[in-house]
Amino acid sequence: MSETFGELLRQHRVAAGLSMGQLAKLIHYSKGYLSKIENDLKPPTPVVARLCDGVLDVGGRLVEAAAQQGAGLGRRQVLVAGTMLGVGAFAGSGQRPVPDEQVLAGMRTSFENLKNLGLHTSPMLTLEPLKALQHTVHGMARENSGPVGTRLLRLAARIAEYTGWMCQEAGDAHGALWWTRHASELSRAAGDPDIASYAFVREAGLALYRQDASATINLAQQTQWIGSAGARVLALAARREAQGHALAGDRYAAESAFDRAVHLMESATTDSPYPPLGSSAPDPLELARGWAMSDLGLNAEAAAVLDRQLALVPANSRRTRARFGTRRSLAHALSGEVDESCRTLAQTLDDAAHVDSATVRTDLRQLARTLGRWHNHRAVVVVYPDLKRLLTHR
DSSP states (O other): OOSOHHHHHHHHHHHTTOOHHHHHHHHTSOHHHHHHHHTTSSOOOHHHHHHHHHHHTOTTHHHHHHHHHHGGGOOOOOBOSTTOOBOOTTSSOSOOOOOOHHHHHHHHHHHHHHHHHHTTSOGGGTHHHHHHHHHHHHHHHHHOOHHHHHHHHHHHHHHHHHHHHHHHHTTOHHHHHHHHHHHHHHHHHHTOHHHHHHHHHHHHHHHHHTTOHHHHHHHHHHHHHHOOSOHHHHHHHHHHHHHHHHHTTOHHHHHHHHHHHHHHHHTOOOOOSSOOSSOOSSOHHHHHHHHHHHHTTOHHHHHHHHHHHHTTSOTTOHHHHHHHHHHHHHHHHHTTOHHHHHHHHHHHHHHHHHHOOHHHHHHHHHHHHHHGGGTTSHHHHHHHHHHHHHHHOO
């Protein structure tokens, strides 16, 4: 090969009109790391080669170049964290055997292990393994046609969707949107209407945290207008629409959307080989209803609903407990129940510290401002230092 991988990468990057920084953002690697590869200071990994090849749309030329360049460096093992499979999916060359049922089940198990980890720890511990697993599964899907390829593509779409959620939890809104839309593209190719539709629900969630009521409503309604998703996804879309109406102050529209969500959820089936999309909480609709009541200014009612529902959430679902626990404490504070706000906040702070969520911190900052109005109150004096420490210790 007359050109090195780095030279070929630079040639195609420049032809695509991308700066090195722009390409780095598109493949979710650092500019410095990509610079070392392009200047032949580091060899490309198979994952990076496939990412660059896909973004630059060069038909496998970069993948082939990386394989040829790596031939003299020895076989590299692709390690996926935790209990994942050691998959040499992109190392070496030649046609690999079609994955059997055991391999497919192992890939699903790897994903579920990461999702379980995401329930109670920082998204920063799950993001890189998720990305590695998604690129591995997607690459395998591209190498296999027929039913096996379709199943791999569906799994790749679901991993991409969850990766987008973890990006949002890490405070990376750009990455969250990119991965969510990537999941939608993959799901359409795989004929999986649930993920394709749920991507709109996820985008609506991003809009909700931007306090953009109109975009939240419109994106959630798009899912329902498409109409091809299953009842659970449509229920989650109606739930998100209700939250958008609540953010806009329209109580009647919010309650109507929640009623639709309940009706749809009751008719949802669980015949999918994958775990259900959305929250794993026992009753995600009632938790969201409590959240919406707070946005409508009905804070005493919101706190009562959240008190009741949080008692049902398992202790290992730290992310759910942190998110809705913070909203419960905020509802208590806004209704004037300062002592109860501080008492429940003390129960929530440990969960919030463990999950390290950017979205939870948004509500914690609002709660800190609200409790600051009672800065001399005894209960506030006790809990406020821990709250401030959590918000400043990053």
